[in-house]
Amino acid sequence: MCYNKGTEINVEKGVDNMKVIIAKNYEGMSEVAAKIIADKVNSKPNCILGLATGSTPVGMYKKLVEYNKNNEVDFSLVNSFNLDEYKGLSGDHNQSYRYFMDNNLFNHININKANTFIPNGKAENIEEECRSYDSKLAEYGGIDIQVLGIGNNGHIGFNEPSDTLSVCTHVTELTKTTIEANSRFFSSIEEVPTEAITMGLGGIMRAKTILLLASGSQKAEIISKLVTGKINTKIPASLLQIHSNVIVVVDEEAGALIMSNDNKLAVSIVKN
Ligand code: F6R
Numbered sequence: 001m002c003y004n005k006g007t008e009i010n011v012e013k014g015v016d017n018m019k020v021i022i023a024k025n026y027e028g029m030s031e032v033a034a035k036i037i038a039d040k041v042n043s044k045p046n047c048i049l050g051l052a053t054g055s056t057p058v059g060m061y062k063k064l065v066e067y068n069k070n071n072e073v074d075f076s077l078v079n080s081f082n083l084d085e086y087k088g089l090s091g092d093h094n095q096s097y098r099y100f101m102d103n104n105l106f107n108h109i110n111i112n113k114a115n116t117f118i119p120n121g122k123a124e125n126i127e128e129e130c131r132s133y134d135s136k137l138a139e140y141g142g143i144d145i146q147v148l149g150i151g152n153n154g155h156i157g158f159n160e161p162s163d164t165l166s167v168c169t170h171v172t173e174l175t176k177t178t179i180e181a182n183s184r185f186f187s188s189i190e191e192v193p194t195e196a197i198t199m200g201l202g203g204i205m206r207a208k209t210i211l212l213l214a215s216g217s218q219k220a221e222i223i224s225k226l227v228t229g230k231i232n233t234k235i236p237a238s239l240l241q242i243h244s245n246v247i248v249v250v251d252e253e254a255g256a257l258i259m260s261n262d263n264k265l266a267v268s269i270v271k272n
Helices: 026-043 058-069 097-104 126-139 176-185 201-205 217-228 236-242
Strands: 007-013 016-023 048-051 079-082 084-086 145-148 170-173 195-198 209-214 246-251 267-271
Touching: 016 026, 026 048, 026 058, 026 145, 026 209, 026 246, 058 097, 079 097, 079 126, 084 097, 126 170, 126 195, 126 201, 201 236, 209 217, 209 236, 217 236, 217 246
Parallel strands: 016 246, 048 079, 048 145, 145 209, 209 246
Antiparallel strands: 007 016, 007 267, 084 195, 170 195
């Protein structure tokens, strides 16, 4: 599939490489991202997609629904693993991530729902749920392409800023900033769950390709830190700098600081 890529930047850090694509706006970001996913599915029909929820990928999912309806991409053999789920919410709760995925994507494409995996937020034995999620992921051979959003605080999945980060799927307490950010989806902040099950950094970093999306000026600072800052567990997304195949797709607002002339780090524009 071809698309108008927008500005493409390659950020080289030692031997590692992060490709940054700056699209004009949210629509452009969504289109670039959807085409990357569609190309992956077309080249490997039984691929394993790692999927994210939140506001950012909604436009990308809309495009994928459109491509599927136009027979441009076939999800019938695809398997998917989602990053996270709120602890305590069942899949039919309208703020659960299972509900989000069904309504934004799975109900509208020809994926076999039995092949879509999301941690069970209501599991009786939550530790066992985490372990079996990792075993299942390993059994399926790991993720081919992992879609990520990014929290304003640098979280990926619900791996929140901390002195230490976890490798495996685990239960995590959500930080105040994450609870505040996510309260926009609930009728009151008290209703936002305070804990979630999240894939750890191991599951994410083992993905063959990472596709991180960000949109809007409120993400500009964290995107700048992600691309040009040092690796720091207080910014979990910064670990992606040591992954060998990361594509960051942002709109101009989220990319504003990495485009600026003040950027002292080695960011070179290789294509327009
Ligand atoms: C969602 C997830 C989170 C979000 C992040 C950004 O599955 O894992 O890390 O990607 O909180 O959320 P939005 O896109 O709503 O800004």
